[in-house]
Amino acid sequence: MAKIAVLGYGTVGSGIVEVLNTNKELIRERVGEAIDVKYILDLREFPGDPYESLVTHDFDAIAADPEVSVVCEAMGGTGAAYKFTKACLEAGKSVCTSNKALVAEYGTELMRIAKDKNCSYLFEASCGGGIPIIRPIRSSLCPERILAIKGILNGTTNYILTRMEQEGADFADVLKQAQELGYAEADPTADIEGHDACRKIAILSSLAYGKTVYYQDVETEGITKITTDDFAYMKQIGATIKLLGMSKEVNGAYYAQVAPFVLKKTNPLYSVNGVMNAILVTGNTLGDTMYYGAGAGSLPTASAVVSDVMECVMTKGETIDSHWSEEKLALSPLDGATRPFFVRVKERAEADIKAAFGEVKFLEPIAGETAFITAELSEAAFKKAAAEFEVISFLRVED
Amino acid sequence: MAKIAVLGYGTVGSGIVEVLNTNKELIRERVGEAIDVKYILDLREFPGDPYESLVTHDFDAIAADPEVSVVCEAMGGTGAAYKFTKACLEAGKSVCTSNKALVAEYGTELMRIAKDKNCSYLFEASCGGGIPIIRPIRSSLCPERILAIKGILNGTTNYILTRMEQEGADFADVLKQAQELGYAEADPTADIEGHDACRKIAILSSLAYGKTVYYQDVETEGITKITTDDFAYMKQIGATIKLLGMSKEVNGAYYAQVAPFVLKKTNPLYSVNGVMNAILVTGNTLGDTMYYGAGAGSLPTASAVVSDVMECVMTKGETIDSHWSEEKLALSPLDGATRPFFVRVKERAEADIKAAFGEVKFLEPIAGETAFITAELSEAAFKKAAAEFEVISFLRVED
Numbered sequence: 001m002a003k004i005a006v007l008g009y010g011t012v013g014s015g016i017v018e019v020l021n022t023n024k025e026l027i028r029e030r031v032g033e034a035i036d037v038k039y040i041l042d043l044r045e046f047p048g049d050p051y052e053s054l055v056t057h058d059f060d061a062i063a064a065d066p067e068v069s070v071v072c073e074a075m076g077g078t079g080a081a082y083k084f085t086k087a088c089l090e091a092g093k094s095v096c097t098s099n100k101a102l103v104a105e106y107g108t109e110l111m112r113i114a115k116d117k118n119c120s121y122l123f124e125a126s127c128g129g130g131i132p133i134i135r136p137i138r139s140s141l142c143p144e145r146i147l148a149i150k151g152i153l154n155g156t157t158n159y160i161l162t163r164m165e166q167e168g169a170d171f172a173d174v175l176k177q178a179q180e181l182g183y184a185e186a187d188p189t190a191d192i193e194g195h196d197a198c199r200k201i202a203i204l205s206s207l208a209y210g211k212t213v214y215y216q217d218v219e220t221e222g223i224t225k226i227t228t229d230d231f232a233y234m235k236q237i238g239a240t241i242k243l244l245g246m247s248k249e250v251n252g253a254y255y256a257q258v259a260p261f262v263l264k265k266t267n268p269l270y271s272v273n274g275v276m277n278a279i280l281v282t283g284n285t286l287g288d289t290m291y292y293g294a295g296a297g298s299l300p301t302a303s304a305v306v307s308d309v310m311e312c313v314m315t316k317g318e319t320i321d322s323h324w325s326e327e328k329l330a331l332s333p334l335d336g337a338t339r340p341f342f343v344r345v346k347e348r349a350e351a352d353i354k355a356a357f358g359e360v361k362f363l364e365p366i367a368g369e370t371a372f373i374t375a376e377l378s379e380a381a382f383k384k385a386a387a388e389f390e391v392i393s394f395l396r397v398e399d
Numbered sequence: 400m401a402k403i404a405v406l407g408y409g410t411v412g413s414g415i416v417e418v419l420n421t422n423k424e425l426i427r428e429r430v431g432e433a434i435d436v437k438y439i440l441d442l443r444e445f446p447g448d449p450y451e452s453l454v455t456h457d458f459d460a461i462a463a464d465p466e467v468s469v470v471c472e473a474m475g476g477t478g479a480a481y482k483f484t485k486a487c488l489e490a491g492k493s494v495c496t497s498n499k500a501l502v503a504e505y506g507t508e509l510m511r512i513a514k515d516k517n518c519s520y521l522f523e524a525s526c527g528g529g530i531p532i533i534r535p536i537r538s539s540l541c542p543e544r545i546l547a548i549k550g551i552l553n554g555t556t557n558y559i560l561t562r563m564e565q566e567g568a569d570f571a572d573v574l575k576q577a578q579e580l581g582y583a584e585a586d587p588t589a590d591i592e593g594h595d596a597c598r599k600i601a602i603l604s605s606l607a608y609g610k611t612v613y614y615q616d617v618e619t620e621g622i623t624k625i626t627t628d629d630f631a632y633m634k635q636i637g638a639t640i641k642l643l644g645m646s647k648e649v650n651g652a653y654y655a656q657v658a659p660f661v662l663k664k665t666n667p668l669y670s671v672n673g674v675m676n677a678i679l680v681t682g683n684t685l686g687d688t689m690y691y692g693a694g695a696g697s698l699p700t701a702s703a704v705v706s707d708v709m710e711c712v713m714t715k716g717e718t719i720d721s722h723w724s725e726e727k728l729a730l731s732p733l734d735g736a737t738r739p740f741f742v743r744v745k746e747r748a749e750a751d752i753k754a755a756f757g758e759v760k761f762l763e764p765i766a767g768e769t770a771f772i773t774a775e776l777s778e779a780a781f782k783k784a785a786a787e788f789e790v791i792s793f794l795r796v797e798d
Contacts, residue, residue, distance in 0.1 A: 019684045023542055030541050030722055124539070130685045132539030139538065140523070140531030142429050143422055143705040268691055271670040278689075285418045286529045286702040289692035290677075292667055293685070303685040306542040323429055 002031070002313040005039040005062045007084055008075035009046065009055065012098050012125070015302030016072050016309075017051055031310050038068055041084075063087045070312045072305050073097040078105050089113040089121060096308035098125035098301050104199040104215045107206070108326040120320040122308035127200040128153065128277050130300025131293035135307070137207050137281065138322055144283030146208040148248035150398065153200040155275035155295045156184045156191035157223050157243040161260075162273045165231050165240055171224065183275060193222035194243060194258040201245030204279070205256055207322060211329035213247065213256055219334055220258040225393060233342070233371055236363050239264050241395065242272070248282075253332040262342045262397040335380035340397040344371045346390035356385040373397060401430070401712040404438040404461045406483055407474035408445065408454065411497050411524070414701030415471050415708075416450055430709050437467055440483075462486045469711045471704050472496040477504050488512040488520060495707035497524035497700050503598040503614045506605070507725040519719040521707035526599040527552065527676050529699025530692035534706070536606050536680065537721055543682030545607040547647035549797065552599040554674035554694045555583045555590035556622050556642040560659075561672045564630050564639055570623065582674060592621035593642060593657040600644030603678070604655055606721060610728035612646065612655055618733055619657040624792060632741070632770055635762050638663050640794065641671070647681075652731040661741045661796040734779035739796040743770045745789035755784040772796060 006013050017037055020027065028034040039062050040054045049055070062068055063084075071088045073095055075081040081102050085095050090113060097103065102110075103123045114121040124134045128151070137146070152158050156178060163174045175192065178184035190196045202215035223243050234240055239262050247256035263270045268290045272278040277295025282288050294300040311320065345353075348370050353360055360372040369392060374382065386394065405412050416436055419426065427433040438461050439453045448454070461467055462483075470487045472494055474480040480501050484494050489512060496502065501509075502522045513520040523533045527550070536545070551557050555577060562573045574591065577583035589595045601614035622642050633639055638661050646655035662669045667689045671677040676694025681687050693699040710719065744752075747769050752759055759771040768791060773781065785793065 015684075019542055022684060023544055026544055027542055131688055132535045135539050136531045136535055139710065140534050140703075140706050142709050143418055143426055143702050145422055145425055268670070268675075271667070276667075283702065285414075285421060285698040287693050287696075287699055289530055289690070291688070291690060293688035297686075299684040300686055303542050303682065304539075307539050310541050311538065 001034045001036055002069055003036050003038040003067045004070045004072065004309060005041065005068050006037055006072045006074060007041045007081070008073070009040050009042040009044070010074065011298045012301050012305065013040065013042070013072070013074035015298035016074060016305050019299060019302045019306045027306070027310065031313050033313070035309060035313060038065070059084055059087075063091050068093055069316060070094045070096065070309050072309060073099055073102070074305070075099070076101070078102050082106055085110055085121070086113060089117055089119060092117045092119050094119040094122070094312035096122045096305050096312060098123070098305055100126040100196070100199045100203060104202050107203065108212055108324065111322060111324065112326070115319045118317055118319055120312050120315070120318075122312065122320060123203070124308050125301045125304035127204050128279055128291065128293070129295040129297060130304050131277060131279065131291050131295065132304070133204065133279050133291050134207060136291065137204070141281065141283055141286065144286050146281060147284055148246070148282040149201065149204050149208055149279065150244050150246040150269065151201065151204065151279035152242055152269055152272050152277050153197040153245045153279070153295065154191055154243060155277055156188065157197070158272065158277070159183050159275045160192070161223060161226065161241055161243065164226065164228065165234070168228050168231065170228060171226060192224055194220040197243060197245040198258045201247055201256060201258060204245075205247040206324045206329070208247070208281070209249070209254065209329055210323050211325050211327045213329050213331065217331050218256045218258060221260070223260050226260055227393075229366055230393065230395070232366070233344070233363055234262065237373070240270060242269060244269070244398065250337070253336060254329055255334060255337045256331050257334060260395055262395050264399060267398060336378060338376050338378045340376055341374045341382050341394050342397055343374065343386065343394045344369050344392040346392065348389060356388050400433045400435055401468055402435050402437040402466045403469045403471065403708060404440060404467050405436055405471045405473060406440045406480070407472070408439050408441040408443070409473065410697045411700050411704065412439065412441070412471070412473035414697035415473060415704050418698060418701045418705045426705070426709060430712050432712070434708060434712060437464070458483055458486075462490050467492055468715060469493045469495065469708050471708060472498055472501070473704070474498070475500070477501050481505055484509055484520070485512065488516055488518060491516045491518050493518040493521070493711035495521045495704050495711060497522070497704055499525040499595070499598045499602060503601050506602065507611055507723065510721060510723065511725070514718045517716055517718055519711050519714070519717075521711065521719060522602070523707050524700045524703035526603050527678055527690065527692070528694040528696060529703050530676060530678065530690050530694065531703070532603065532678050532690050533606060535690065536603070540680065540682055540685065543685050545680060546683055547645070547681040548600065548603050548607055548678065549643050549645040549668065550600065550603065550678035551641055551668055551671050551676050552596040552644045552678070552694065553590055553642060554676055555587065556596070557671065557676070558582050558674045559591070560622060560625065560640055560642065563625065563627065564633070567627050567630065569627060570625060591623055593619040596642060596644040597657045600646055600655060600657060603644075604646040605723045605728070607646070607680070608648070608653060608728055609722050610724050610726045612728050612730065616730050617655045617657060620659070622659050625659055626792075628765055629792065629794070631765070632743070632762055633661065636772070639669060641668060643668070643797065649736070652735060653728055654733060654736045655730050656733060659794055661794050663798060666797060735777060737775050737777045739775055740773045740781050740793050741796055742773065742785065742793045743768050743791040745791065747788060755787050
């Protein structure tokens with residue numbers, strides 16, 4: 001029987017205990033031994049909770065208990081979570097987590113310690129919640145040179161954008177309702193400014209390209225400037241707006257970015273609505289594959305953590321190698337990235353627009369505006385052309 | 400260095416050699432050793448082919464060569480492919496295949512031999528071509544009790560249905576064009592009658608539920624009866640028609656079926672168009688996840704085979720357990736499965752329809768017809784009610 005500890009008894013931590021309990025028997029069969037929670041670490045008390053007797057405030061007892069072979073870190077943040085994770089790995093205990101902030105900040109250091117101690121640091125749940133994405137990149141796509149990753153990686157913003165599209169509702173109104181429904185936090189900054197998606201695309205890109213993409217290097221833009229007018233234009237062209245975390249390799253140059261993008265109907269990400277997430281991965285021989293599911297939520301996220309726990313138990317004494325080196329991946333400035341742009345400017349003659357941007361497709365404009373979609377341009381060329389106009393807003397277009 | 404053999408140098412076999420060659424260096428890095436093709440078995444000669452010197456007609460030499468540790472079976476069929484696979488496994492060589500017919504027919508026997516000989520029989524490419532689905536079910540979804548699998552598992556039929564929907568074209572015309580474009584075979588029976596999807600859902604269901612689902616037990620219906628009129632009705636309700644291979648567990652009863660289904664816009668499978676495939680898997684704690692990609696094609700299918708080869712090389716001397724037992728899974732008769740039905744009957748009074756089917760939603764009918772969608776009914780109840788009418792056609796409705 002394998003004994004584990006769960007650090008943090010909140011949404012994800014309690015989900016881990018629930019998944020292990022609900023599917024106890026089949027987990028035992030598939031692993032070849034039972035997996036038992038021996039400790040639940042939390043600062044709080046949980047009187048009346050069915051697992052009350054497992055709750056402890058004493059981390060050191062967990063770290064010192066040789067019976068505990070795997071630890072689930074579901075505390076979040078990069079403070080105590082970092083300290084405890086490091087201590088567990090140094091004690092030879094594998095750690096499984098949903099903590100994207102910690103993985104993005106200290107992932108390579110923690111994986112190095114795991115390797116030294118013949119255990120593993122796994123984080124399937126850190127990107128895309130319950131969507132299997134990290135293990136498929138590592139195992140199923142192992143023969144592939146990955147050329148691009150494009151993901152709807154944040155459920156809160158996707159919920160907001162979906163409702164804005166479907167109801168013609170305002171950003172501020174939908175955000176308020178999302179907060180009331182618990183889909184957005186009281187301080188929604190990390191979601192709506194793209195910081196959450198930024199950490200996830202940094203992790204996924206590091207795994208895909210094998211070198212470290214620092215989240216600080218990923219240019220990040222949120223959805224706060226998207227308006228109902230933008231969506232009205234989208235209707236004209238049968239497109240929608242999604243916040244994407246994306247990275248790609250073009251002729252040996254790597255680009256990474258978080259921003260709202262115009263997506264056409266033919267894009268598999270187009271119909272990913274509400275709180276659902278999806279990640280489109282392009283391999284050099286495989287082409288596109290997409291992974292879709294619940295990007296958050298207690299049980300889906302917990303199920304991903306438990307899949308890691310099971311793998312750690314089945315590979316005890318070994319290190320699962322994520323093929324993510326500490327070497328920094330040099331990202332190219334976005335100026336060199338090329339794509340079409342959707343642009344709204346203060347009303348101007350079509351001839352002026354064409355003189356600056358070349359061939360464009362004009363849309364039926366709102367009064368006082370001229371709106372159009374350019375041909376494929378580099379960011380640098382776009383910015384140069386746009387400098388001559390009073391730009392109301394612009395969005396990048398993905399096919 | 401690991402030496403492998405490729406049996407069959409057709410679409411998939413040549414793709415395997417190409418993927419191994421194109422990504423030689425990264426495969427070597429990730430596996431920790433190079434993977435080299437030592438033999439290509441085919442009855443034909445390939446003068447001028449860059450790998451001409453590897454081509455052999457002598458299977459026995461491959462089986463007897465102790466240097467060959469993994470064999471890719473890309474011959475297809477259940478004759479020589481079965482004999483050769485068995486001989487390789489008995490010689491302790493792992494076998495990786497895209498051959499769904501062989502896996503559906505002899506999978507459990509071949510996995511048992513692999514287990515006895517400490518090698519593996521893997522078949523990621525047998526379902527969904529390049530889409531990672533078998534390894535995610537085995538590893539990522541290992542904590543889950545799987546409740547349902549619903550898949551667009553055949554690219555040919557999905558291409559035909561997509562064009563019928565988008566162009567209002569006739570089945571026969573689209574099939575003819577699909578044959579000209581190479582998307583359908585000269586004898587399209589296996590695709591359009593659902594036999595191909597049937598073998599795939601049998602394999603996926605066996606993996607998901609852990610016991611053998613015999614493809615012969617899966618009630619299978621193709622798409623030959625779908626007409627432009629059916630799609631005209633779908634437009635009224637914002638739905639489409641897709642050929643699904645599906646199985647599910649409801650209160651301990653298992654159902655499996657291949658048939659065209661009505662899919663609403665909210666279903667993630669709704670927007671899977673053309674030759675693309677996708678598989679929606681429901682877990683008891685995870686909820687829905689979906690896997691999307693190219694369901695066929697030389698390189699995508701080959702990439703999936705190569706991912707298996709890499710796993711076999713990295714786990715040499717061990718058996719990868721697919722958790723698929725030889726015990727037969729008893730399927731329940733479809734009579735007990737409940738869902739809404741889309742029905743077209745020769746024109747009748749609405750009162751008659753309601754008297755027989757209960758509450759229904761009437762559609763704007765074609766002249767001489769009455770068309771409607773029922774509430775959720777069991778197949779048995781539906782058939783009983785339908786017996787009183789001249790039924791033109793009916794389709795089952797998935798949410």
